[in-house]
Amino acid sequence: VAVAHRELLALACDPCWDTGHHERVMLHAPYAFDISDYELWVTLLAGGLVVLAPPGRLDTAALTRLIRQEEITAVHFTAGLFRVLAEDAPGALAGVREVLTGGDVVSPVAVQRVLEHAPGAVVRQLYGPTEATLCATQHEVRAPYTAGAAVPIGRPLADTRTYVLDAHLRPVPQGVTGEVYLAGAGLARGYLNLPGRTAEQFVADPFGPPGARMYRTGDLARWNADWQLEFAGRADH
Template identity: 35%
Template sequence: HELFEAQVRQAPEALAVVHEDERLSYGELNARANRLAHHLIGLGVRPDQPVAICLERSVAMVVGLLAILKAGGAYLPLDPAYPCARLRQVLDDAAPRLLLCDAAGRAALGPEALVDVSVVDLETATPTWAELPACDPEPRALGLTARHLAYVIYTSGSTGTPKGVMVEHGSLVNYLHWSDRSHYEEAGNGSPMLLSFSFDAGVTTLFGPLLAGAKLRLANPIALIHALAALEDGQTYDLIKLTPSHLSLLNKRLEADKGPAPTRALMVGGEALIPADMQFWQEHFPNVRLINHYGPTEATVGCATFAISDAVGGLASIPIGRPIANTRVYLLDGHGGPVPFGAVGELYVGGAGVARGYLNRPDLTAERFIASPFVEG
């Protein structure tokens, strides 16, 4: 959030976030987040404390996320579109003392889930924090460092019970520095947010634009995909990130509308990528950078990236690529030794992106988050 604050000082009047008819500048977004942050500090939020947030995608959602970080807390995202049972499972496991929500969040969680948590309603017409200072909270006064948690995001549960992954500020900053250098150095039109904020892949286009001084656009994902297919020249985004499932839908829309490329760079991740979907872009938009991005939640959004070449049509599958900045990736055998070239191994990830561990799961953390035999520390 200090990197976001640096952009505020640089261009406070620049457009930061757009949602339907609502538009906020960097200065306005920062002031709203600061007032709420001071309120959260008054409610006892401290470093490493998970603070749940269950809101529809909106300007208030962005304000809430920034406010939690500024107050020193770790945001615990709960998407109201997720099934109620999943949301309650996360709430029960993480046991946050505080919840930021709106009407959609209350409805998704149900009244029983709200009994044991203090609720801050961000839809309040005259919030109690409206008169609080608009100045940035001082991290040092809060005792906040890069080693404290930025967020706790739960895995999908595809390999067992969903686990809360604890990611520190330092890991998140490492990822966003790499991503912003790669995609927003000549920031123009920013990014739309197509992925859920409960899915760590959404971090790239949620915080990426805001740390680069670019624009974040929010809307329903399906509505956004329809809008992307009808973009006019000059509206091209810097980066669009989506899953292969979303990509198939976007390709159909683009093929029907035959408009210009909606983005300078297209990043796909979260599932195995289908080469044919990438061929469509190579044939119709040869100047767009195409990126396959891979990483488990435990490695902070992404740990490997592959710039898809013209040879993709001849590949049976698309590689996950090479490690991102300050990251090492190894393929090891059952004894922890590197496998020969071309042999099957298990993927191990080391470096700045490795999370602190699993929330409330010390045994599993000790089993999965191990010392590297190759790099000390």
């Protein structure tokens, strides 16, 4: 996926990061993995400190030591690792001010367990593919929180347009499931040296300015009563 500096800058300068929580952020993702876009650039462009995790696999005990010793204030975990930490070592996050997670369905029970042990923290779910430069929507959860059916994937970032459309590219009503399309400042250029695939997935945006494109995610979602997006599976399953 070809992501230009302009798209990365749009992500790093989004107002959702203006929380003061990203002072000491742990870098434990490979730099070629899009999570490092947050760990590196959101942190550094806000004047924060990036704490490099030691090489190799980190178990929950090692993560706990690192978070406490380095006084980590914000950290990102994939949904799977977030669930493992919530089950095995939720106290590891007690001093963290913001925990970001995503990349798969986030367990509401895991969110509740983390907030029970870190009541002052924010759990922020991020949604979006690499084609949207890490994330296109986000949703904050704070204590007190009781686990429900699902954690919403939230509302769009600034300068991001999120559409839920039917098979004829028409917006569906609130509460009706449709396919998610993404557009705006964070949209990638396409797939490097794959013009056919790029044309298939990055299509004309009929709702944007002339020449605008949108990305067909293949994800299904609906707008809930609060106009928060709720993930509803994949269109190809």
